[in-house]
Amino acid sequence: MRRSAIIIILAAVMVFPMTISTLSADPLNDAIQRQRQIEQSRKQAENKLNSLQKTEEIKKKELSMIIQQLDTAKINLTEAEDALREVEEEVQISRENLEETKQQLADRQETLGKRVRNIYEEGQLSYLDILFQSTDLSDFITRVEYFKILVENDQNLLADIKEQKQLVENKTAELQQKRDLAAELQQSAVNAKLNFDQKKSAQQKTLAEIEKSQEELFIQIEKLEADSKKLEETIRNLQAANKNGVVGTIRIWPLPGYYTISSDYGWRIHPITRKRSLHTGVDIPAPAWTPLLAAAEGTVIYSGWYSAAYGNAVIIDHGNGMSTMYPHQVKVATKYGDIVKAGQVIGYVGSTGWSTGPHTHLEVRKNGVPVNPMDYFK
Numbered sequence: 001m002r003r004s005a006i007i008i009i010l011a012a013v014m015v016f017p018m019t020i021s022t023l024s025a026d027p028l029n030d031a032i033q034r035q036r037q038i039e040q041s042r043k044q045a046e047n048k049l050n051s052l053q054k055t056e057e058i059k060k061k062e063l064s065m066i067i068q069q070l071d072t073a074k075i076n077l078t079e080a081e082d083a084l085r086e087v088e089e090e091v092q093i094s095r096e097n098l099e100e101t102k103q104q105l106a107d108r109q110e111t112l113g114k115r116v117r118n119i120y121e122e123g124q125l126s127y128l129d130i131l132f133q134s135t136d137l138s139d140f141i142t143r144v145e146y147f148k149i150l151v152e153n154d155q156n157l158l159a160d161i162k163e164q165k166q167l168v169e170n171k172t173a174e175l176q177q178k179r180d181l182a183a184e185l186q187q188s189a190v191n192a193k194l195n196f197d198q199k200k201s202a203q204q205k206t207l208a209e210i211e212k213s214q215e216e217l218f219i220q221i222e223k224l225e226a227d228s229k230k231l232e233e234t235i236r237n238l239q240a241a242n243k244n245g246v247v248g249t250i251r252i253w254p255l256p257g258y259y260t261i262s263s264d265y266g267w268r269i270h271p272i273t274r275k276r277s278l279h280t281g282v283d284i285p286a287p288a289w290t291p292l293l294a295a296a297e298g299t300v301i302y303s304g305w306y307s308a309a310y311g312n313a314v315i316i317d318h319g320n321g322m323s324t325m326y327p328h329q330v331k332v333a334t335k336y337g338d339i340v341k342a343g344q345v346i347g348y349v350g351s352t353g354w355s356t357g358p359h360t361h362l363e364v365r366k367n368g369v370p371v372n373p374m375d376y377f378k
């Protein structure tokens with residue numbers, strides 16, 4: 001689509017210089033028409049560039065948002081990983097505690113088992129032993145009581161350890177659940193990061209494509225500008241050849257009563273191509289339909305729709321390589337070839353072409369090259 005557009009434009013540009021020499025009736029007007037077409041192509045390219053630049057801005061904003069989201073996702077992932085590691089350590093410690101408690105329980109059960117066996121299974125012998133070893137009855141009772149207390153203590157301790165084991169088991173189960181949850185969170189953090197990683201590279205790819213298209217358009221616009229310059233020279237030569245033209249001196253301000261200049265002649269940064277470019281005239285705001293006067297006597301060499309940028313325009317040739325141009329008109333009041341007097345109404349102020357409000361962009365050209373109009377009105 002883009003390629004074919006460029007090819008069409010290039011083909012048109014290559015064909016036209018040949019046709020100019022073969023044109024018959026009005027070569028000057030044809031050259032101006034041709035320049036007008038180039039200007040229209042350039043306008044289209046600039047519009048496309050403009051919209052690409054807007055898209056680029058949006059995409060860049062989106063990219064910076066994605067990068068922010070990605071950064072957040074990375075932080076979330078690190079946190080989730082830390083949390084998981086922490087809870088895994090806790091699970092590990094809790095499992096070790098449980099093992100230890102189980103071991104304690106087993107040891108204690110064994111000790112108690114032995115003692116109980118000693119007392120109750122081999123009790124008769126023990127009692128006899130105790131009895132024989134006892135110095136008297138009170139000593140015997142003391143010894144029996146001692147064993148009883150020993151067994152009771154063991155049983156209590158055993159109960160304690162069982163309770164302890166239960167607690168550690170519960171704690172371990174709880175921690176394992178916590179660990180599973182942390183693992184899930186970590187996995188979703190991994191997925192979120194992956195998602196933003198993919199979005200980021202897709203966006204960067206889109207931006208690279210937009211930048212490439214912009215470069216192509218810049219080249220296209222530069223080519224069209226060069227073609228426009230060549231045609232400007234053709235127009236200049238044709239004007240110089242116009243020996244029968246009426247000669248006039250620029251001296252009449254085209255908008256009596258309106259002397260405010262809203263934009264001066266001179267170099268400025270072009271709002272679209274971002275390149276330094278010349279504002280080729282002065283902008284004079286005035287209400288729509290204010291009559292526009294010819295700045296000097298001359299021959300009308302152009303009248304009508306000029307370009308998307310200039311809208312309706314009149315160009316007057318004043319001889320000696322001088323010409324004036326009055327774009328953005330709501331309506332022109334002359335036709336090609338008319339001889340006009342200085343101060344004659346040639347059209348009416350409007351806002352056609354690239355214009356934010358009714359005004360005249362007064363342009364003065366010397367040998368086809370724009371010069372500062374204010375030099376002629378001092």
Ligand SMILES: [Zn+2]
Nearest residue numbers: 281282283361
């Ligand atoms: Zn202007």
